[in-house]
Amino acid sequence: MRAALLQLNSSDNPTANLNATLALLREAHAGGAQIAMTPEVTNCVSTSRTGQNAVLQDEASDQTLAAIRDLAAELGFWVLIGSLALKTNDPDGRFANRSFLIGPDGAIMARYDKIHMFDVQVSESEIYRESAAFRPGDRAVVVDTPFARLGLSICYDLRFPMLYRALAQAGAQVLCIPAAFSPVTGAAHWLSLLRARAIENGAFVVAPAQTGLHKAQDGRERRTHGHGMVIAPWGEVLLDMGRDPGVALVDLDLARVKDARARVGSLTHDRAFLPPDAP
Numbered sequence: 001m002r003a004a005l006l007q008l009n010s011s012d013n014p015t016a017n018l019n020a021t022l023a024l025l026r027e028a029h030a031g032g033a034q035i036a037m038t039p040e041v042t043n044c045v046s047t048s049r050t051g052q053n054a055v056l057q058d059e060a061s062d063q064t065l066a067a068i069r070d071l072a073a074e075l076g077f078w079v080l081i082g083s084l085a086l087k088t089n090d091p092d093g094r095f096a097n098r099s100f101l102i103g104p105d106g107a108i109m110a111r112y113d114k115i116h117m118f119d120v121q122v123s124e125s126e127i128y129r130e131s132a133a134f135r136p137g138d139r140a141v142v143v144d145t146p147f148a149r150l151g152l153s154i155c156y157d158l159r160f161p162m163l164y165r166a167l168a169q170a171g172a173q174v175l176c177i178p179a180a181f182s183p184v185t186g187a188a189h190w191l192s193l194l195r196a197r198a199i200e201n202g203a204f205v206v207a208p209a210q211t212g213l214h215k216a217q218d219g220r221e222r223r224t225h226g227h228g229m230v231i232a233p234w235g236e237v238l239l240d241m242g243r244d245p246g247v248a249l250v251d252l253d254l255a256r257v258k259d260a261r262a263r264v265g266s267l268t269h270d271r272a273f274l275p276p277d278a279p
């Protein structure tokens with residue numbers, strides 16, 4: 001399976017982000033990719049909710065989704081859109097942070113809404129309240145392609161190992177973790193968490209990332225960590241994209257999943273246990 005990772009520096013301007021994404025998808029296809037994967041919030045990196053309200057669309061009218069479906073059909077290859085920020089018809093007005101797997105005929109083969117919301121205070125000045133703007137999903141998703149069974153997730157989900165356990169036990173061989181990781185937590189945790197998810201589940205981890213300084217129309221700024229990664233089922237780092245936007249190609253040999261799981265079969269050794277008594 002030859003996969004391409006897109007590393008993006010998306011702004012809060014969906015049209016500019018789409019043009020950059022389409023150019024890189026063409027590059028990925030020219031490099032022989034059977035599937036290309038984009039990072040979280042490919043269409044719009046949030047810097048303010050009012051800003052997003054002005055530019056986001058719902059799924060039926062979103063230009064990014066439509067154009068990527070058209071391109072996938074034109075080129076005849078698969079695209080995992082790591083996520084799109086989309087309007088919903090929720091009464092509370094919150095957006096969805098949703099991944100789409102697009103098939104080579106342009107059809108939507110799977111959707112996944114990010115389950116875990118990034119509501120954290122990384123430092124005195126760096127605060128995120130994702131759940132204020134986004135409505136979390138509640139359904140894990142695996143989906144088959146001709147080359148592998150994929151398990152879907154997004155960014156902060158990475159910190160919840162039970163999600164990946166469920167995906168691997170449902171047969172996922174490739175765990176997809178598109179992200180827009182913060183620079184502080186990225187430097188401290190990103191690589192270790194990605195390697196842990198790969199090793200503990202004997203699965204490939206494919207993690208395309210947003211990178212760099214994201215400038216908003218209103219002058220606000222946000223930074224992300226970059227370092228789109230691919231980790232092998234035994235834990236080796238197969239790809240680290242560093243900090244620049246672009247495309248990288250990687251060949252995944254699915255036999256490595258079988259091999260890792262044959263050497264350490266912990267995926268089949270889970271046992272039920274009673275919770276600890278309160279001391």
Ligand SMILES: O=C(O)CNC(=O)[C@H](CS)NC(=O)CCC(=O)C(=O)O
Pocket residue numbers: 040041044045046047097118128129130155156157159180181182185186
């Ligand atoms: O807000 C958007 O534009 C879209 N959503 C994101 O970028 C999300 C929520 S702010 N980012 C993360 O989940 C980073 C997780 C992370 O950095 C960690 O777990 O340490």
